[in-house]
Amino acid sequence: MDNDISHLKKWQQKIHEVIFGYHTVAGRLFDIALLIAIVVSVLVVMLESVNDVEEHYGVELRMIEWLFTFLFSVEYLARILSSPRPTKYVTSFMGIIDLLSLIPTYLSFFIVGTHSLSVIRSFRLIRVFRILKLTHFMGGAQQLGSALWSSRHKIVVFMGTVVCIVVIAGTMMYLIEGGENGFTSIPKSIYWAIVTITTVGYGDIAPQTVFGQATASALMILGYAIIAVPTGIVTSQMMSDAKKRGIVTCSNCGEEDLPDHSRFCLNCGASLHLQ
Numbered sequence: 001m002d003n004d005i006s007h008l009k010k011w012q013q014k015i016h017e018v019i020f021g022y023h024t025v026a027g028r029l030f031d032i033a034l035l036i037a038i039v040v041s042v043l044v045v046m047l048e049s050v051n052d053v054e055e056h057y058g059v060e061l062r063m064i065e066w067l068f069t070f071l072f073s074v075e076y077l078a079r080i081l082s083s084p085r086p087t088k089y090v091t092s093f094m095g096i097i098d099l100l101s102l103i104p105t106y107l108s109f110f111i112v113g114t115h116s117l118s119v120i121r122s123f124r125l126i127r128v129f130r131i132l133k134l135t136h137f138m139g140g141a142q143q144l145g146s147a148l149w150s151s152r153h154k155i156v157v158f159m160g161t162v163v164c165i166v167v168i169a170g171t172m173m174y175l176i177e178g179g180e181n182g183f184t185s186i187p188k189s190i191y192w193a194i195v196t197i198t199t200v201g202y203g204d205i206a207p208q209t210v211f212g213q214a215t216a217s218a219l220m221i222l223g224y225a226i227i228a229v230p231t232g233i234v235t236s237q238m239m240s241d242a243k244k245r246g247i248v249t250c251s252n253c254g255e256e257d258l259p260d261h262s263r264f265c266l267n268c269g270a271s272l273h274l275q
Contacts, residue, residue, distance in 0.1 A: 005084045012081060013082070016082035020082070034124075037072075039125070041064075041065065041068040041118065041121055042119050042121055044064050045065065045119050046119070048061050048116070049116065065118070066105065072121075073102055076099065076102060097123045097124055098124065103117075104118045104120070144234070147237040148234060151234055155230060155233060158229055158230065162226060165197065165222070166193040167190055167193075169190075169193040170187075170190030170193040171186055172215060173193065173207065173215060176209060176215065177209060196223065199227070
C-alpha cells in the first residue's frame with residue numbers, strides 16, 4: 001500500500017506523521033504554520049517589487065526570502081525522506097509544485113530577477129483543503145477537469161474558429177481604417193480585434209470611420225455570443241458524464257447523485273422526467 005510506512009525507520013515515521021499527517025495535533029499545527037509561511041513568503045516577494053519598499057528594506061526582504069527558501073528546502077527534503085514512496089511524491093503534482101517553488105530563488109544566482117517567480121508557492125495553498133477538511137470539494141474539481149479534457153476537441157475547433165475570426169476582422173480593419181487611425185499593421189489590427197471580441201476594450205485604438213465603427217459593433221456583439229460557447233461545451237459534457245455515471249441532478253433544488261431511474265427528486269420532490 002502507498003501509505004504503508006512500516007518499512008521506514010522510527011525517525012522517518014515520526015517525520016511522516018508530522019508532515020503528511022493531518023489527523024494529529026502536530027500534523028495540523030505543521031500544516032497551519034506552513035500555510036502562514038507560504039503566504040508571508042509570497043508577500044515578501046511582492047513587496048520587493050515596490051520601488052520605495054525595495055529601496056529602504058531591500059536587504060532585509062532578501063534575507064527573509066532566503067530564510068523561507070532554506071526552510072522550504074529542508075521541508076522538501078524531509079518529505080522525500082519520510083515518504084513511503086519518494087519517487088511517487090517527487091513526480092506528483094504537489095511534489096512538482098514544491099520543487100518549482102524553490103528553483104526561482106536559487107536561479108537568481110545566475111539570472112537576475114527570477115526570484116520573483118517564487119510566487120508559484122501560492123499553489124501550495126491548495127493544502128488548505130486538507131486542513132479545513134474540504135477535500136470532498138476536490139471531487140467537483142476532478143469532474144470539471146475531466147469535462148475539460150473530454151471537450152478538448154470541441155474547444156480546439158472553437159478556438160481555431162475564433163482565431164480565424166480575429167485574423168479576418170483585424171485584416172479588414174487594417175484595410176478600412178489604415179495607419180492614420182492607429183491601425184498601422186495587420187498584427188496590431190488583430191490585437192485590436194482580440195481586445196474587442198473579448199469585450200475588454202482598452203481604448204488605445206479605436207475606429208474613426210463609419211464603416212469601421214459598424215464592423216467594430218458587429219464584432220462586439222459577436223463577442224458576447226462567443227464568450228458563452230466554452231461554458232456551454234463544458235456544461236454539456238459534465239451533464240453527459242453525469243448520465244454515464246448514472247447520476248441525475250435536480251434542476252429545481254440542485255440535488256446531485258440521484259439514481260438515473262428516479263422519477264422524482266428525493267430532496268424536493270420535483271419531477272425529473274420533465275427536465
